[in-house]
Amino acid sequence: MNKLLVIGAGGQLGTELTQSLANTYGSEAVIATDFQESARSKFNYCRFKTLNVLDKEAVGKLLQKDQITQVYHLAAILSATGEKDPMQAWDMNMRGLLHVLELARENKLEKIFWPSSIAVFGPNTPKQKTPQDALKNPTTVYGISKLAGEHWCEYYFNTYGVDVRSLRFPGLIGYKSLAGGGTTDYAVDIYHQAIREQSFTCFLQEDTYLPMMYMDDAVQATMQLMAAPASSIRVRTSYNVSGMSFSPREIAESIQSHHPNFQVQYAPDFRQQIADSWPSSINDDCARNDWGWKAEFDLPKMTTEILTKLPSYIH
Numbered sequence: 001m002n003k004l005l006v007i008g009a010g011g012q013l014g015t016e017l018t019q020s021l022a023n024t025y026g027s028e029a030v031i032a033t034d035f036q037e038s039a040r041s042k043f044n045y046c047r048f049k050t051l052n053v054l055d056k057e058a059v060g061k062l063l064q065k066d067q068i069t070q071v072y073h074l075a076a077i078l079s080a081t082g083e084k085d086p087m088q089a090w091d092m093n094m095r096g097l098l099h100v101l102e103l104a105r106e107n108k109l110e111k112i113f114w115p116s117s118i119a120v121f122g123p124n125t126p127k128q129k130t131p132q133d134a135l136k137n138p139t140t141v142y143g144i145s146k147l148a149g150e151h152w153c154e155y156y157f158n159t160y161g162v163d164v165r166s167l168r169f170p171g172l173i174g175y176k177s178l179a180g181g182g183t184t185d186y187a188v189d190i191y192h193q194a195i196r197e198q199s200f201t202c203f204l205q206e207d208t209y210l211p212m213m214y215m216d217d218a219v220q221a222t223m224q225l226m227a228a229p230a231s232s233i234r235v236r237t238s239y240n241v242s243g244m245s246f247s248p249r250e251i252a253e254s255i256q257s258h259h260p261n262f263q264v265q266y267a268p269d270f271r272q273q274i275a276d277s278w279p280s281s282i283n284d285d286c287a288r289n290d291w292g293w294k295a296e297f298d299l300p301k302m303t304t305e306i307l308t309k310l311p312s313y314i315h
């Protein structure tokens, strides 16, 4: 029987992925964990425990006591927050992953999921339809930690046979929780502000194109990757996955087609430089060919869905 542990379940991806895992495998099969006790209120449908991935002994005890078979390790410090305290970001992102990989080896876990990011790419990477194997020269500590992490995943697979699988996520956009500390967060916040204030100040320039993905697609990609036969997973670093690509002006126009009075101002800050170093769009042919990936949501479909569902969600 599958027994799944989600680390960092209270975050943006974890909130929705944990629900989908519980729907698929049953609530009793899932344990949600987060280092913040306040995340508990999100998980009234499954078990919740506070857990800090930096405490390897505590993670190991939980794995053994509950006979965990799969770990979804989502806890990380994102790109913008990471630049404020690079050592802390490196410690959290690298030591956390290495704990999970080591414990997976020691306990012979069946499968691990760990998200990487488009932040592994850098200013010298081709910007349009960035290929799977494009040059990577990340400029943020977050990107450096994700690139190193990808190679650690491949190393654990090649050396110890740990079945760890990974996706290079673009900016993820959902309405059920706010993003935390990323460069793509504006694309989540803008919908909340459209509903609450009818106006928004964007921290990126209006013509900055970035790869993005609606949360339903991100959850679907994760579930699909984890369900695929091991023989079809030919990339053991991390797969490029693409959803959509747009600029702040385009997402604003998309919202204005529903809310014509919505106003957006632009006040670029330090995150502009990070955004400028990342791809504008992603080529995900490898994921499509190897395990049949295809995104469902484009910008108009996502905007309609979020603007329809968000008001009742926040009230």
Ligand code: AKB
Binding pocket: 078, 079, 080, 116, 117, 118, 119, 142, 169, 170, 171, 172, 181, 182, 183, 184, 185
């Ligand atoms: C961030 O902006 O840091 C993240 C990411 C693209 O990995 N959303």
